[in-house]
Every structure is written in structure tokens, then in C-alpha cells.
Amino acid sequence: MTPLSWAVAAIASVLVHIAQVHASVTIYNNNGMQQQPVGTDTAAGATATNSSIPQWLADMPAFNSIVLQAPAIPSPAPPNQFTLNLQGSTANVPGISIKQNGTFLGFSIEMSVATQVIGINSTFLQVPFLNLMALLAQRGGTVPVRVGGNTQEFATLVGSIADGKALEKDKEDTSNPTATPNLVFTSEIIYMLNNVSALVGVKWYLGIPFNDTSNLRLGIAEAGEAILGDNLLGFQLGNEPDLYVNHGHRPQGWNQTNYFEEFGAVIQAIANDVNIPVRNNLIAPSVSGAWTPESVFDTGFIPAYTGSLGFLAVEHYPDNNCAAAFPGSTSAAPVVPQDVFPNYLSHNAGNSIVSAYLDTSSIALQAGKPFIMFETNTASCGGFPGVSDSFGAALWGVDYGMVMAFNNFSQALVHVGGVSDTYNPFTPPPTNISTSKQWTIGPIFYSTIVIAEALGPTGTAQVFDLGANGNNIYTPGYAIYENGNLARVLLVNFVTDASGASTYTATLSFAGGNVPGSVSVKYLLAPSVSEKDNITWAGQTFGSKFESDGRLRGNETISTVQCDQGAGTCAIQVPAPAVALVFLTSSALQDVSPSSTQTFSTTAVTKVGHSATIDATALATSNGNTGADRQKLSSTSKGSSGASSMMPAVPTAAVLIVTGAASLLLTLGLSH
Incomplete structure (x- = not known):
């Protein structure tokens, strides 16, 4: 079999396999135009159970299973009620x-x-x-x-x-x-x-x-x-x-x-x-x-x-x-x-x-x-x-x-x-x-x-350490201003306490009476500081070892806290342990909340339906089409240096994105 016919047969074999497992591939023509639209938000993530991970791999430092004991609750424990006096603008915050x-x-x-x-x-x-x-x-x-x-x-x-x-x-x-x-x-x-x-x-x-x-x-x-x-x-x-x-x-x-x-x-x-x-x-x-x-x-x-x-x-x-x-x-x-x-x-x-x-x-x-x-x-x-x-x-x-x-x-x-x-x-x-x-x-x-x-993305954020809770080292807090105005507050609780007794309430007090009716809060959470897997940001997670394709999984959860406008305060609870990011305005939240998330899903996972797609205009201008004179891992583009001599043995379900002139192949999980 000639190298070219071998390559064609190998690709056909892989495409047949993909069809059998109901994975989908997006094909682009020589102008980088998408021929079969496929969404990018439906691909499921594959997981690996602990029992399927060989011992030699589990012994590698990056994937170790060592879990330490969380330090004891500090003695004395940090106060679990305190007030943070916030200035509305940077004009009143020296040292910002x-x-x-x-x-x-x-x-x-x-x-x-x-x-x-x-x-x-x-x-x-x-x-x-x-x-x-x-x-x-x-x-x-x-x-x-x-x-x-x-x-x-x-x-x-x-x-x-x-x-x-x-x-x-x-x-x-x-x-x-x-x-x-x-x-x-x-x-x-x-x-x-x-x-x-x-x-x-x-x-x-x-x-x-x-x-x-x-x-x-x-x-x-x-x-x-x-x-x-x-x-x-x-x-x-x-x-x-x-x-x-x-x-x-x-x-x-x-x-x-x-x-x-x-x-x-x-x-x-x-x-x-x-x-x-x-x-x-x-x-x-x-x-x-x-x-x-x-x-x-x-x-x-x-x-x-x-x-x-x-x-x-x-x-x-x-x-x-x-x-x-x-x-x-x-x-x-x-x-x-x-x-x-x-x-x-x-x-x-x-x-x-x-x-x-x-x-x-x-x-x-x-x-x-x-x-x-x-x-x-x-x-x-x-x-x-x-x-x-x-x-x-x-x-x-x-x-x-x-x-x-x-x-x-x-x-x-x-x-x-x-x-x-x-x-x-x-x-x-x-x-x-x-x-x-x-x-x-x-x-x-x-x-x-x-x-x-x-x-945030505005380039105007200014940070001030609030010296929270009487400068308690276990409960730091920060005010973040944008365009000179108070926009967010970030609170940390370093303590681990499953009883809930070390959950603290920080009362945000606003100078000048500019009190929001409510605020939005995102939490970074885990059961303990020693936790390695069960970690969430606003309810979403990357999962445990060998479980991620780089996309957050799960539904986003943002808490709404009603404020007491008469008293000029908002009470924010912070579990032990956790980080709470408080958004004081709707724009502060919207600026960091994309309406849709750009993702690059692939078919590099066997036995699970996946989709492979990428924006055609981004692909066409990505410099991928300048590779004719540079040796490639593999390619099916006519005249490409990798079309025959560099075609490797094709693993099961290894075809991800097939491109024309652009020849940009995206892959998941195949490292070198």
C-alpha cells in the first residue's frame, strides 16, 4: 500500500469508528467555511474512575492521592460577626x-x-x-x-x-x-x-x-x-x-x-x-x-x-x-x-x-x-x-x-x-x-x-486591603473599585470548620448612603482546606483528576443577598472555608459574565458523543494556513509535508478537526 493510500484508509477507518460511537466532526472547506454546523456547548466530558487509574500513574506527583489533615480551628477563633466600612469612591481611600x-x-x-x-x-x-x-x-x-x-x-x-x-x-x-x-x-x-x-x-x-x-x-x-x-x-x-x-x-x-x-x-x-x-x-x-x-x-x-x-x-x-x-x-x-x-x-x-x-x-x-x-x-x-x-x-x-x-x-x-x-x-x-x-x-x-x-476587564480596577475583622489573619477582605467607584468586595475565610460555627458574617456598611437594594455573590467552596477534588466556583467545577476538558461543568449558582437600605448595610455570610466575591452593581457582574462561553470541544474521547467545531473566521486567520513549508505532525492537505511521510499510526478516535487550507488540528488529551 502506498503512503497516500494508507493515509486515506487510516482516516476512513477512524471516521467509521467515529460514526459507530455517534461522535460528530465538523468539516471545513478550503476557504475555512463550516459545512456542517455543530454546537460547541453540548459535548460531554469523559471521566476516569480511581479504579481505572494504574498505580504507576497515581504515584506521579501531579496525580498523587495524598490528603492532609486540615489545621485545627485557631485559638482564639476569629470573631464571626464584624462590620466593614466602605467608601463609595477612591477619593476617600488613601493608599489604594x-x-x-x-x-x-x-x-x-x-x-x-x-x-x-x-x-x-x-x-x-x-x-x-x-x-x-x-x-x-x-x-x-x-x-x-x-x-x-x-x-x-x-x-x-x-x-x-x-x-x-x-x-x-x-x-x-x-x-x-x-x-x-x-x-x-x-x-x-x-x-x-x-x-x-x-x-x-x-x-x-x-x-x-x-x-x-x-x-x-x-x-x-x-x-x-x-x-x-x-x-x-x-x-x-x-x-x-x-x-x-x-x-x-x-x-x-x-x-x-x-x-x-x-x-x-x-x-x-x-x-x-x-x-x-x-x-x-x-x-x-x-x-x-x-x-x-x-x-x-x-x-x-x-x-x-x-x-x-x-x-x-x-x-x-x-x-x-x-x-x-x-x-x-x-x-x-x-x-x-x-x-x-x-x-x-x-x-x-x-x-x-x-x-x-x-x-x-x-x-x-x-x-x-x-x-x-x-x-x-x-x-x-x-x-x-x-x-x-x-x-x-x-x-x-x-x-x-x-x-x-x-x-x-x-x-x-x-x-x-x-x-x-x-x-x-x-x-x-x-x-x-x-x-x-x-x-x-x-x-x-x-x-x-x-x-x-x-x-474585571476594564483596566481600571483598584484594590484596597480593608484590614477586615480587626486585621484578623484568617478573614482578610478587599474592596475593589472601578472607574473610581466601589464595584466589588472580596472576602476570604481560611478556617475549616464543618460545624458551621466558624462561618462568619461580614456586614458591609456604605458611607454616603449609596446602598444597593441587593448584591450578587459568587462563592469558591470546598468542604475543607485539604480537599483536592470537590471544589466549586459559583456551583461549577472542573471535576477530579483526569476529568476535565478545560470547561466548567454544572450550572452556575449566584446568590442574591437583600440589603437593608434603611440601615445602609448588606450582610454577607462566608463559610469556613471559602472565598466570597460580592458584586455591588449589575454592571460589575455583567462585565465578568460572558453571555456565551467560547469553547473548543473535540472528539478525542472514545465511547462518548462529542462535537468538534471552531469559529471559521478565527480558523481562517489563525496562521494555520502558513504551514506549508513547516513540517507537521500529520495532515491530509494536498502538498503538505505531513501528507504522507509524517502520517502516524492512527489511534482509536483521534481525528478531531479536519481543515482545508488552514490545516489547524485541535486535540484533547494527546500529549507528546
């Missing part, structure tokens, strides 16, 4: 934050896992990732995503890779920290990112390798500017340079002055490169705590390079799990997760991180530069099982995000690793797992939804 946007919390994706999380290449995108990003973009406006991390420093852009992949790891060389491999990648990765941007509102941060500044590799900057255009936010130059010596990437004695000098050498090289037209979008110093940002600034860094700097940034994890994740890498004893669990369950957790950067935040404001927490999560080296993947981490993420917003950070990126990490906001299933077992959405992803809705 700078203007923020719902894009505040984004993601930092380790470059080595980009082809597992985002897509295999520009023609093969992960549908759950698209769904998750669309969900946030429709609430906050856009989603900032960084592709980089430790692996960006030793990554090299090449013209092609022999096996046709877009990215490949050099597993023989593990000289990077946390055993992350060196990488080679092609421009297909950049095209993949731009195709995501064409479909959902994602903007990208990338990193220029900084491992050898005497032999610079600026290819990623050249390709990034040319391909991403306005979808590119900036380039990090130096990822955690304060750890270079410890990691063996610079000689002993290399210091802040050396970093300053090497940074300048790269700026000069960029200025001499006609293929890098944008010269003012670099991100630095991205130190992680071994150096203070101020020690870098003391070299004259900001005034010397202000014309090249687009952002000032730091990276910070409040703890680390390195001794357990990498035995022998440190003399420290492994951290016991149960012992540190309470450290994440109070307002002190976020404040203790941010307090070290208050001066830096002020310096950034004076310099006119956005200040970013460029990489963060619960603990470095993958997080703590039972902590990083618990509802407690979701509460921590909400409060930590609001603390940063109040203290004039402009953005924060939650790190995403692979299956060896417990802190992931989302994790695709391993390659060799059936596609009926889907993505795992971590509790901390719920934090990003709450923050997106709390800050």
Missing part, C-alpha cells in the same frame, strides 16, 4: 493600589513542557488549554503566559529537527537546575503560540538564552518579533541570575556587576540586529531571593538600561521541596507537608512574601515600569503533595494575588511544570494514557478565575 486588570494572574509554563501543555506544533493545539485560556480571557480581557523558565537558558532555535518535532529535549545533558534538560526547538513553537493567540486572548512572554553571553543566540527574539507581533509582551533576559553560581552556570565570584555588564552586552547585540525591531521590551532582573532587586539596581541598572527595559521583575517561591524531589541535592532535611500546611492558610502568607518587595514596587513606580512577579507558586521543586494541590492552595492563591495587586505589582505568573510537579494549575495526561482520561485541573487554577472576575 494602582489600576489593575483581570489579566493580573497569568501563567509561567516551563519551556520543556510547552509541547505537552500548549500543543505539539502549530497545527496540533491542546483543546483543554484553549478552553482554559478562553475562560479567563472572557472574564479578564487577555491572559499573559510566559514560556520559559530554567530551560529557556539553554534552549537553541534551529531550522529543523531530524524527527520532525517542534521541540526536543537533550536528556543526556541535565546540567540545568532541577534536572531540567537542554532544548532545541524550531520556529514551529512560535507559530504554535501565535495560533493560540488567534483563537483566544493570550499574550506571550519569551526568554532570550543568557547562559553564554559571548556567543549569543538571538534567534528566539528574531522569530518572536516576526511571528508574534503584537501578541508578544517581552523577553526575559536572565532567569534567576542570582542562582547562576550555585547552579554552576557562572564562576565563583560572579556578581551583580557582572550581570549588569553582560546585560549591556546583550542590549548592544540586539541594537545591532536589524531582525529585532522592538528594542524596549526586556524583562529583568528576575532575581529569586539570593540577591535583592535593589542590589542589582545599585549598579545603576535602571537609568543605564531604561530605554531597553519594558518591565521590572522578580521570582519567588515561599518554600521549596528540593530535598524530597532531588535527594542528595541539598543537606537540608525534606520538608514534611503537614508541618508547613498552616503556613499557607492565613493573610500572613501573602504579606510575608510581598513585604520583601515593597521598596522594589515603589522603585518600579518611580521608574514608570510595570512590576511583575514573573514566576511563583506554592513551593519550588514541584510543590508539596497535599498542600500545593489542595483547596488551601486555591485560597492562598486568591489572597496572595490580591496582596500583590494591592501592593502595586502589575502581574503575577503561576508556574506550570510537568507530571513531577504537584503545584500545576493544569496537567495533561501522560502520552501513553488512553484519551478517555483527560486533564487534571489543579485547585490553584480556581484562584486565577476568582482574580479575573474580581478585577
Whole structure:
């Protein structure tokens, strides 16, 4: 059988199988026009029962089943009745934050896992990732995503890779920290990112390798500017340079002055490169705590390079799990997760991180530069099982995000690793797992939804820490203003108490008599801070491990609370544990409540009826039709490089979206 006839037979076989299981496929013609309309809101999600998950998979950190004990109710317990006096406008709120946007919390994706999380290449995108990003973009406006991390420093852009992949790891060389491999990648990765941007509102941060500044590799900057255009936010130059010596990437004695000098050498090289037209979008110093940002600034860094700097940034994890994740890498004893669990369950957790950067935040404001927490999560080296993947981490993420917003950070990126990490906001299933077992959405992803809705898409949100309940660390609260007027209130309860005795009532008292007749409340809920699966946001959930395609499931539930206009108050109950987001006006709620949710459903799940569809106009302009000269995973387009030589063995029900000129294939659950 010829390669072409084999490909046709394989596709026919799959289509027959799809017909047998009543799954539906949307076909687009060569102009990107839909021929058989199919709705996007009816696809059912497949689930995997615990009994169907093999033990070796359950033992992976990302899918572990460790459940900790919730900390005891604090003694003394926080008061469960208190009043919050609210000002109607920012004119009466000294110390309020700078203007923020719902894009505040984004993601930092380790470059080595980009082809597992985002897509295999520009023609093969992960549908759950698209769904998750669309969900946030429709609430906050856009989603900032960084592709980089430790692996960006030793990554090299090449013209092609022999096996046709877009990215490949050099597993023989593990000289990077946390055993992350060196990488080679092609421009297909950049095209993949731009195709995501064409479909959902994602903007990208990338990193220029900084491992050898005497032999610079600026290819990623050249390709990034040319391909991403306005979808590119900036380039990090130096990822955690304060750890270079410890990691063996610079000689002993290399210091802040050396970093300053090497940074300048790269700026000069960029200025001499006609293929890098944008010269003012670099991100630095991205130190992680071994150096203070101020020690870098003391070299004259900001005034010397202000014309090249687009952002000032730091990276910070409040703890680390390195001794357990990498035995022998440190003399420290492994951290016991149960012992540190309470450290994440109070307002002190976020404040203790941010307090070290208050001066830096002020310096950034004076310099006119956005200040970013460029990489963060619960603990470095993958997080703590039972902590990083618990509802407690979701509460921590909400409060930590609001603390940063109040203290004039402009953005924060939650790190995403692979299956060896417990802190992931989302994790695709391993390659060799059936596609009926889907993505795992971590509790901390719920934090990003709450923050997106709390800050909204207007770009005018300003945050004020209310010092709620006499500054009680277990019951923090925030007022959020838009266009100078009070719009939302966010309340947190870190306590776990099944009896209901620790449910508190916060009485909102409005200055000036402008009292709403009623308010709307959305709740982030779980039975305990140690809960890993039974988590809901306004009644909706992503389910448990291997259950998600990136779409919220269930009916949305929004509570209506009647206010006492005579007394000028509204009483809001907050269960223990929970987050309550109170919408004080109808517009504040409508701004973050899309009338329809953009989703990308697929047929990558067997034995369940699914639909595969995507907006034709988005597809036609998605850059997917520029792939004729780039090697693809597979394609049936005439003349395509993948039409014969790259056609893989076709798994059961693996055809998702068949396109003509655009050749954009979206898939669910098939990682690489």
C-alpha cells in the first residue's frame, strides 16, 4: 500500500469508528467555511474512575492521592460577626493600589513542557488549554503566559529537527537546575503560540538564552518579533541570575556587576540586529531571593538600561521541596507537608512574601515600569503533595494575588511544570494514557478565575486591603473599585470548620448612603482546606483528576443577598472555608459574565458523543494556513509535508478537526 493510500484508509477507518460511537466532526472547506454546523456547548466530558487509574500513574506527583489533615480551628477563633466600612469612591481611600486588570494572574509554563501543555506544533493545539485560556480571557480581557523558565537558558532555535518535532529535549545533558534538560526547538513553537493567540486572548512572554553571553543566540527574539507581533509582551533576559553560581552556570565570584555588564552586552547585540525591531521590551532582573532587586539596581541598572527595559521583575517561591524531589541535592532535611500546611492558610502568607518587595514596587513606580512577579507558586521543586494541590492552595492563591495587586505589582505568573510537579494549575495526561482520561485541573487554577472576575476587564480596577475583622489573619477582605467607584468586595475565610460555627458574617456598611437594594455573590467552596477534588466556583467545577476538558461543568449558582437600605448595610455570610466575591452593581457582574462561553470541544474521547467545531473566521486567520513549508505532525492537505511521510499510526478516535487550507488540528488529551 502506498503512503497516500494508507493515509486515506487510516482516516476512513477512524471516521467509521467515529460514526459507530455517534461522535460528530465538523468539516471545513478550503476557504475555512463550516459545512456542517455543530454546537460547541453540548459535548460531554469523559471521566476516569480511581479504579481505572494504574498505580504507576497515581504515584506521579501531579496525580498523587495524598490528603492532609486540615489545621485545627485557631485559638482564639476569629470573631464571626464584624462590620466593614466602605467608601463609595477612591477619593476617600488613601493608599489604594494602582489600576489593575483581570489579566493580573497569568501563567509561567516551563519551556520543556510547552509541547505537552500548549500543543505539539502549530497545527496540533491542546483543546483543554484553549478552553482554559478562553475562560479567563472572557472574564479578564487577555491572559499573559510566559514560556520559559530554567530551560529557556539553554534552549537553541534551529531550522529543523531530524524527527520532525517542534521541540526536543537533550536528556543526556541535565546540567540545568532541577534536572531540567537542554532544548532545541524550531520556529514551529512560535507559530504554535501565535495560533493560540488567534483563537483566544493570550499574550506571550519569551526568554532570550543568557547562559553564554559571548556567543549569543538571538534567534528566539528574531522569530518572536516576526511571528508574534503584537501578541508578544517581552523577553526575559536572565532567569534567576542570582542562582547562576550555585547552579554552576557562572564562576565563583560572579556578581551583580557582572550581570549588569553582560546585560549591556546583550542590549548592544540586539541594537545591532536589524531582525529585532522592538528594542524596549526586556524583562529583568528576575532575581529569586539570593540577591535583592535593589542590589542589582545599585549598579545603576535602571537609568543605564531604561530605554531597553519594558518591565521590572522578580521570582519567588515561599518554600521549596528540593530535598524530597532531588535527594542528595541539598543537606537540608525534606520538608514534611503537614508541618508547613498552616503556613499557607492565613493573610500572613501573602504579606510575608510581598513585604520583601515593597521598596522594589515603589522603585518600579518611580521608574514608570510595570512590576511583575514573573514566576511563583506554592513551593519550588514541584510543590508539596497535599498542600500545593489542595483547596488551601486555591485560597492562598486568591489572597496572595490580591496582596500583590494591592501592593502595586502589575502581574503575577503561576508556574506550570510537568507530571513531577504537584503545584500545576493544569496537567495533561501522560502520552501513553488512553484519551478517555483527560486533564487534571489543579485547585490553584480556581484562584486565577476568582482574580479575573474580581478585577474585571476594564483596566481600571483598584484594590484596597480593608484590614477586615480587626486585621484578623484568617478573614482578610478587599474592596475593589472601578472607574473610581466601589464595584466589588472580596472576602476570604481560611478556617475549616464543618460545624458551621466558624462561618462568619461580614456586614458591609456604605458611607454616603449609596446602598444597593441587593448584591450578587459568587462563592469558591470546598468542604475543607485539604480537599483536592470537590471544589466549586459559583456551583461549577472542573471535576477530579483526569476529568476535565478545560470547561466548567454544572450550572452556575449566584446568590442574591437583600440589603437593608434603611440601615445602609448588606450582610454577607462566608463559610469556613471559602472565598466570597460580592458584586455591588449589575454592571460589575455583567462585565465578568460572558453571555456565551467560547469553547473548543473535540472528539478525542472514545465511547462518548462529542462535537468538534471552531469559529471559521478565527480558523481562517489563525496562521494555520502558513504551514506549508513547516513540517507537521500529520495532515491530509494536498502538498503538505505531513501528507504522507509524517502520517502516524492512527489511534482509536483521534481525528478531531479536519481543515482545508488552514490545516489547524485541535486535540484533547494527546500529549507528546
